[in-house]
Amino acid sequence: MVDLPEKKVGIISCSGEACIEGTISRIATRIVLEQLRPEETVTICLPLFLAGGEEERVFARYFPTITVDGCEKLCAKIGTERYSGKPASSIVVTDLTKDRQSSRLHSRRKLEGEALTVAMEVAERIAQEVDEVLKHWR
Amino acid sequence: MEPETRKKVVVIPCSGIGKALGSVSREATYELVENLRKGVTDTICLALLVSGDKESLQLVQDNKCVTVDGCPLQCAEKNVKLAGGDLAASFRVVDALRENRKLKPKRVAFLDDDGVQLATVLAKQIAGKVDEILRT
Amino acid sequence: MSEYLQTVFDKFELRVRKGYYYTEDGLWASVEGGSVRVGVSDYAQRTGGDVAFVELVKQGSKVERGAEMGTLETAKTTVSLLSPISGTVDQINDRLAEKPELVNSDPYGEGWMVILVPHNLEDDLKALMSADDYFKLMLKKLETEHKKLETR
Numbered sequence: 479m480v481d482l483p484e485k486k487v488g489i490i491s492c493s494g495e496a497c498i499e500g501t502i503s504r505i506a507t508r509i510v511l512e513q514l515r516p517e518e519t520v521t522i523c524l525p526l527f528l529a530g531g532e533e534e535r536v537f538a539r540y541f542p543t544i545t546v547d548g549c550e551k552l553c554a555k556i557g558t559e560r561y562s563g564k565p566a567s568s569i570v571v572t573d574l575t576k577d578r579q580s581s582r583l584h585s586r587r588k589l590e591g592e593a594l595t596v597a598m599e600v601a602e603r604i605a606q607e608v609d610e611v612l613k614h615w616r
Numbered sequence: 617m618e619p620e621t622r623k624k625v626v627v628i629p630c631s632g633i634g635k636a637l638g639s640v641s642r643e644a645t646y647e648l649v650e651n652l653r654k655g656v657t658d659t660i661c662l663a664l665l666v667s668g669d670k671e672s673l674q675l676v677q678d679n680k681c682v683t684v685d686g687c688p689l690q691c692a693e694k695n696v697k698l699a700g701g702d703l704a705a706s707f708r709v710v711d712a713l714r715e716n717r718k719l720k721p722k723r724v725a726f727l728d729d730d731g732v733q734l735a736t737v738l739a740k741q742i743a744g745k746v747d748e749i750l751r752t
Numbered sequence: 753m754s755e756y757l758q759t760v761f762d763k764f765e766l767r768v769r770k771g772y773y774y775t776e777d778g779l780w781a782s783v784e785g786g787s788v789r790v791g792v793s794d795y796a797q798r799t800g801g802d803v804a805f806v807e808l809v810k811q812g813s814k815v816e817r818g819a820e821m822g823t824l825e826t827a828k829t830t831v832s833l834l835s836p837i838s839g840t841v842d843q844i845n846d847r848l849a850e851k852p853e854l855v856n857s858d859p860y861g862e863g864w865m866v867i868l869v870p871h872n873l874e875d876d877l878k879a880l881m882s883a884d885d886y887f888k889l890m891l892k893k894l895e896t897e898h899k900k901l902e903t904r
Binding site: 491492493494495496500504505507508509512521523524525526528529531551553554556557586587 | 629646669689691726
């Protein structure tokens with residue numbers, strides 16, 4: 479068997495359509511996956527996870543997870559706890575945007591300007607959490 | 617009829633984060649709800665519905681629903697049915713791709729031009745179905 | 753005892769059906785009496801993505817080993833399907849026209865593509881890999897994929 483990395487972190491993002499914070503959580507997660515921590519992370523598709531996707535649930539049961547929720551409804555966190563176990567870390571985007579004027583975040587559909595800046599900041603935060611989780615796991 | 621009681625068609629995308637097709641489902645839904653059929657359609661978070669959020673459950677049970685799935689796993693359709701939603705139609709991005717072979721979306725986070733175009737084509741198809749549903 | 757050799761990469765379980773023969777591109781051949789059934793491997797479908805179209809040569813066509821017997825068009829790319837053996841196409845999986853996703857959901861079962869009457873089976877099989885050898889190749893490809901990520 480090839481010596482694949484044993485430690486990977488699953489990122490479970492809410493990706494909600496109803497508000498801009500859902501879009502921010504989605505984009506931030508993809509930035510982590512594609513640019514910031516591509517070899518250390520895996521994305522778990524939340525709808526598939528909640529619907530019973532076996533691969534998603536098995537991964538989340540045996541590997542540490544970080545949930546990224548857009549709002550206080552915490553769909554990703556609650557779903558992960560229910561079906562696989564407590565996440566190693568949880569991020570809520572509204573906690574990070576509360577000091578910003580919501581009027582400056584604009585469209586939930588396409589991130590631009592300040593919203594894009596927020597997404598990058600959330601991505602950096604997720605990346606830091608990934609490093610912390612892996613440091614304690616290894 | 618008072619605007620507050622007028623029925624809407626609830627459009628629910630899968631928004632799958634692992635594939636570009638999920639991004640297209642999301643973009644097509646936004647195009648429909650914010651542009652093509654603004655005022656007569658609405659969207660909700662699929663995860664919220666699956667989590668059992670009471671308001672979301674009520675919305676899908678009280679209104680006709682249309683699901684927009686990225687791939688054949690059809691998470692949105694399956695979950696809306698499980699939630700007891702009144703499912704009037706289902707769309708799959710992969711079927712729109714079959715009809716528009718040149719429009720292959722290549723990116724997930726930020727859709728490229730082909731992905732946006734595919735979403736627009738799909739949104740127009742869904743708009744036609746929404747009109748049918750509202751007429752009945 | 754499992755019918756498959758399997759490994760896990762990220763969250764995906766990747767399987768290689770025992771007893772089948774394989775090309776390096778990931779086409780499999782299963783000898784069934786006097787015929788050979790052909791499809792694509794789990795690894796091939798996983799890396800290719802969601803299948804939108806499967807186009808195959810017509811029933812009755814003759815194909816040479818290594819020649820194109822069809823194409824697989826996915827959401828990401830179009831892949832040429834090179835026949836693992838020489839033969840005449842006896843049957844085509846008609847279901848793939850309406851349900852191409854069977855290639856993704858059941859690559860070793862309902863996602864089969866063609867059944868060939870072989871012209872030169874003994875020699876052609878010698879040119880193919882066993883399940884064990886294809887499994888090792890797949891692991892090597894996964895390792896290369898991982899190393900590409902490491903060097904980014």
